Amino acid sequence: MKLIIEPAANPAPAGRRAELLANPGFGTSFTDHMVTIKYREGTGWHDARLHARGPISLDPATAVLHYAQEIFEGMKAYKLADGAMALFRPEANAARFNRSARRMAMPELPEALFLESVSALVDIDRHWFPDVDGGSIYLRPFMFASEVFLGVRPAKEYLFMVIASSAGDYFKGAASAINIWVSDHYSRAAPGGTGAAKCGGNYAASLIAQSEATMHGCDQVVFLDAAEHKWVEELGGMNLFFLFSDGRLITPPTSGTILEGITRDSIITLARERGLTVAEVPYSIDQWRDDAASGYLTECFACGTAAVVMPVGKVSSKDGVFTIGAGGPGQITGALRDQLVHIQRGLAPDPHGWVRRI
Ligand SMILES: *Cc1c(COP(=O)(O)O)cnc(C)c1O
Numbered sequence: 001m002k003l004i005i006e007p008a009a010n011p012a013p014a015g016r017r018a019e020l021l022a023n024p025g026f027g028t029s030f031t032d033h034m035v036t037i038k039y040r041e042g043t044g045w046h047d048a049r050l051h052a053r054g055p056i057s058l059d060p061a062t063a064v065l066h067y068a069q070e071i072f073e074g075m076k077a078y079k080l081a082d083g084a085m086a087l088f089r090p091e092a093n094a095a096r097f098n099r100s101a102r103r104m105a106m107p108e109l110p111e112a113l114f115l116e117s118v119s120a121l122v123d124i125d126r127h128w129f130p131d132v133d134g135g136s137i138y139l140r141p142f143m144f145a146s147e148v149f150l151g152v153r154p155a156k157e158y159l160f161m162v163i164a165s166s167a168g169d170y171f172k173g174a175a176s177a178i179n180i181w182v183s184d185h186y187s188r189a190a191p192g193g194t195g196a197a198k199c200g201g202n203y204a205a206s207l208i209a210q211s212e213a214t215m216h217g218c219d220q221v222v223f224l225d226a227a228e229h230k231w232v233e234e235l236g237g238m239n240l241f242f243l244f245s246d247g248r249l250i251t252p253p254t255s256g257t258i259l260e261g262i263t264r265d266s267i268i269t270l271a272r273e274r275g276l277t278v279a280e281v282p283y284s285i286d287q288w289r290d291d292a293a294s295g296y297l298t299e300c301f302a303c304g305t306a307a308v309v310m311p312v313g314k315v316s317s318k319d320g321v322f323t324i325g326a327g328g329p330g331q332i333t334g335a336l337r338d339q340l341v342h343i344q345r346g347l348a349p350d351p352h353g354w355v356r357r358i
Contacts, residue, residue, distance in 0.1 A: 001048050003116050007124065008032045008052035021130040024166035026306065027138070031125035031164040035117040038146075039107050041156040048113065050120050053163065063145035063155045070200045071100040072142035074305045076167070077122040077358070079129045080346030085122050085137075085358045088344045090115055092262045097141060100197040105154035106143060114141065117162050119358045126358075130166045134341075138167040138306070170307040177313025177329050178302070180220045180235065181213030182285060184318060187226035188233065188257075195233075195257035202259075206236040218316055220302065224285060225257065231282045233257060238304035239264040240312075242283060243276070243332055244291070245298050253280040263303040263340070269352065270339055276332075288315070292322045299330030301337075309337035 011032040012020075020029040030053060037048040064070050073093045080086050094114040101108050118139050129137050141162045145155030186209040189195020194202055206221065213221040222240065225231040233252055234240055239261040241251045249271050254260045271278050291297035292315070300312040311329035315322050324330075342348035346355060 001045060001113065003035070003037075003048045003050055003113070003120055005120060005124070006049060006051040010052070017128065021128070021166055022132075024130045024132065024135065024168045026167050026170050027165055029128075029130075029166040031121075031128040031137070031166070033121055033124050033164075035121055035160075035162040037109070037113065037117070037160040039158040039160065045107075045109065045113065045160075048117075050117070050124065056159075056161075058146070059148040061148045061150055063147050063149055066150060067145070067152065068199070068201045068204070069104055069106060069145035069155055070142065071097065071104055071106065071144075072140060072198055072200065073097050074198075075118065075139045075141075076136040076305055076344070077118075077129070077139060077164075078136055078345045079126075080355075080357070082346070084346075085126050085129065086344075086346065087118065087122065087356045087358065089262050089266070089354045090118060090356055092265070093118075093141070096198065096260065096262070097143075100199060101143065103194060103197040104199055106145070106158060109143070109160055117141065117160075119356075121162050121164050122358050125164055128164065128166045130168060132168050134169040134308075136167050138165050140164070167306075177311040177324075177327060178219040179217065179314040179316060180222045180302075180312055181209075181216050181218035182315060182317035183209040183212065183221050183223055184229060185209075186212075186223070187229075188223040188236065190226035191256055193226075193257065196254065196259060198259060203236065210236055216316055220310075222315070230284050230286070232285055232288060234259065235302050235304075238302035238307065238310065241267065241301050241303065242288070242291075242297055243299040243301075243330065244296050246296075247276050249276045249278045250281050250283060251278075252282060261304055263305055263308065266340060266354065267303055267309070267336055270336055274332075274336075285317075289322050292324050298325050299333050300324045301330070301333040308341060309333060 094111040098108040146159040147155035147157035313327040
């Protein structure tokens, strides 16, 4: 199937675009185009189009509005030093999208079509790349049950879409470390649940804990395992790493309840190359507190596409607060972040072939 390209008749005027690009924020400054591809049982994927971005109209009985059969991806396009646009490990997003689809009883999208969709959108909207610190074009591929039907079963119709937005730094003033809140009551994911799928429902379930974190003056919430409320899992949308004074770097294993982050996987590779001993092992909240107190834990950070790498300085819970290291961004954390960002932007060698020019 061919992706039909229909350039927008009324793109944003250059002045309006320049205004948005000067201060893009995150998830608010959208580009001129979007991709839509339809699926129907029996017909398969059809009507693949890249066209003017705009509202879509949905019947009130559209299945996704009732049973949340929806998945998404998050990825960034960067401008390389020579002016070319590039994606970072997009095949990994395409593969994960289909793993999420399988878990949510949705049809898989051919990876080539996923890649063509994101590449064509970046290509046509490349002038939406903001020349600000940490700037990127943030891509949001997603798919939802579009069948008009209230019965409870996997839908027979779906819509795949990609939208794009100009993005600055995810956390404004990201140089400093964040403060995270330990949710001892709410769970994000349980064994057998959807924790490893990138679905909107996981986020819906995490929002109340995020509000609790905000209420306690924290930036993000960290979830513990659902069974014992003991093992540290991840933040609402970022994976966690812990670095110790003997050069050990650990992250919780992704055994079904944790999202397999592409940033997480890239950091594991870069850290090993740096000579750190990396292990994917369970880590308890009590050990975390003890290791921070003894000084054995020297650095901690969260990572994900949107924010890349975020140092964690303080951890708060109903039992009090503890500080990691001096409470600021750690040195190795900063070095790993810089190395990853430099590879993504074509400022450092890319021995793993992670950067895909468009
Ligand atoms: C998307 C996401 C991440 C980060 O994944 P990346 O591929 O690194 O962007 C981590 N945790 C959750 C729950 C996520 O949804």
